[in-house]
Amino acid sequence: MLAVPASADRVKDLVNVAGVRENQLVGYGLVVGLSGTGDQTSQAPFTIQSIRNMLTGFGVRVPDNVNPQLKNVAAVTIHANLPAFAKPGQTIDVTVSSIGNAASLRGGSLLMAPMMGADGQVYAVAQGSLLVSGLGVEGNDGSRVTVNIPSAGRIPNGAIVERPAPSQMASNGEVMLNLKTPDFTTARRLSEKINEFFGAGTASAMDSATVKVLGPSSADRRVTFISMLEELEVDPAEARARVVVNSRTGTIVIGGNVRVMPTAVTHGSLTVSVTERVDISQPNAFADGQTVAAGRSSIDVAESGSRMFLLDAGVTLEEIVKAINQVGAAPGDLVAILEALNQAGALRAELLVI
Template identity: 65%
Template sequence: MKIIQTFFIITLLWLSQGVQAERVKDLAAIAGVRSNQLVGYGLVVGLSGTGDQVTQISYTRQSLRNMLREFGIIMPPGVNLQPKNVAAVSIHAQLPPFAKPGQSIDITVSSLGNAKSLRGGSLLLTPLKGADGRVYAMAQGNLIVGGFGAEGNDGSRVTVNIPSTGRIPNGATVERGVPNPFSNGGPIILNLHAADFTTANRVAAAINSAIGAGTARPLDGASIQVNAPAVPAQRVSFVSLLENLEVDPGEAPAKIVINSRTGTVVIGQHVRVQPAAVSHGRLTVTITANPAISQPPPLSGGQTAVVPRTDIDIQEEGSRMFLFAPGVSLGEIVRAVNQVGAAPGDLVAILEALKQVGALSAELVVL
């Protein structure tokens, strides 16, 4: 079997393209300007008999009692609620930076109990809290569920996608904003998405070239400190100028990433192989059961019996050996292994063996 052709296509396209300039906004983020996670607990009502089985999920019944009590409805102590159109759910959302009270955000609703489907349900008013326990948004609305399920009386069931999870676009209203250090004045810190000393140095050099010497200085391989105006309006204009500057990022280190479960192998551009000889071959053992019938002679008093018989066939493919010269490039590695006809699993073994003998000048990452 040939190595996955898509792998070669992606690799060759990568080799044919040079490193292109990227905007600073694609390489880094401003320290402190980030989203925050919100979470809440609530009830989804209006389900068509697909809600929680409250005989097994007691907290759904307790939550329903508490909600009714808030509206002045007190259930007698001996009455057990058995609603099939209610489900206990968790709600989570991302509160974006600079979100202001009154703005809307999307939310995701997931079943906590044994509800079969949330299709057709409506989320009741639910507070969403941050890690500090404070309420930052209020959620409510009709769910959009991408999956559905059907079940027969005989126990058969058909499920498409995941009907126990849904979304509500603009389903929460922001009640409180999260302060961030952007408006506090002082220097701005740019944090690179991927730490690289070369990229950090080039970003600082590009900022100093565009704005003025001494404006930016790299702190380490991941952060660049930039002197910025103190007035908020001027800071916004300044950051707009910064994030649109184009920089040639540093090239990634030599690395090979292997996913042993899927057989995916990605080889970086700067991978090199020292002098090495590789022999590749496979041994196939096939065991086939061919039972035979043993028939006794006439009037012998014997009984017909089944005699087990096993045929074993061993085949060894012709081994091929190829030689890597000093400093072999990625393209030559791909061609050599492809000519041998190595499958993805064989390629993984070859690369690991090259790493063990010290002939592979790259980091080998196995997922």
């Protein structure tokens, strides 16, 4: 007899530790040094206002009756993700996007801009030269060629962390493990594996998505404890039977656990062709008549031979596909068959149409 090896996954691939998460940051700034592709200030007054405020901070006052026409400046938004436990002085990548009518940000540099979290506090400061993968070229006759998106770019390591994000991990030693794919069976197996390795009573499944683990209260010992947790291997539960249909591309993905009830399916197609033509009635040369045009419609109905196939109870995915292919069903017909099976209650799977 041959033993079938079990497919075990590491705990770190199955769960997220509660409190260990990224935080989103956003900011507003100015990109300068553009080659005439910046905002048209007549249509983006906020760019002029930002320039005035910046120059005022440097001791330069622009007269109120002067309207600077700056084509090498663009107002932008900056966003980034602040990793968990990021410390002051570390750098993170930022993405810069134009919010005005700038044609391109290629060659520009972002001036120092604070980045705030959802609580309104500044957590990072961004500045640096942009890397723009897009390219846009426009001719005098209005013709235009655009490659990718030139109005957005990135600054690798473009922001310096100024404040660490508050940690939400419990300080009493409790470690909450949140399953990426909630499942009662996986949660039970995970808690049993932890209790088997660390001792009874260490872990308990709270619900289908959360397993509570009692760990050490000391910070350094808790890091070692979580590291050991992540390296454990657990056999996750089998995936739910599901059929996913992409109606735009015609892509169909059928899971291996899909089953059907005893069903008879008839597959055929009905084609209706309508042809319009115009007949001309021309009178004789010496007749006192007029040329008349008369329309004539021709309708043809053709029905291909319908074929019926039988699906037994509990057939596998391979048998379903083989039976449908034998009758020559196209992908569009397969979608209709699956929807019909689902409506009839014969499809023992979740049908998801996206």
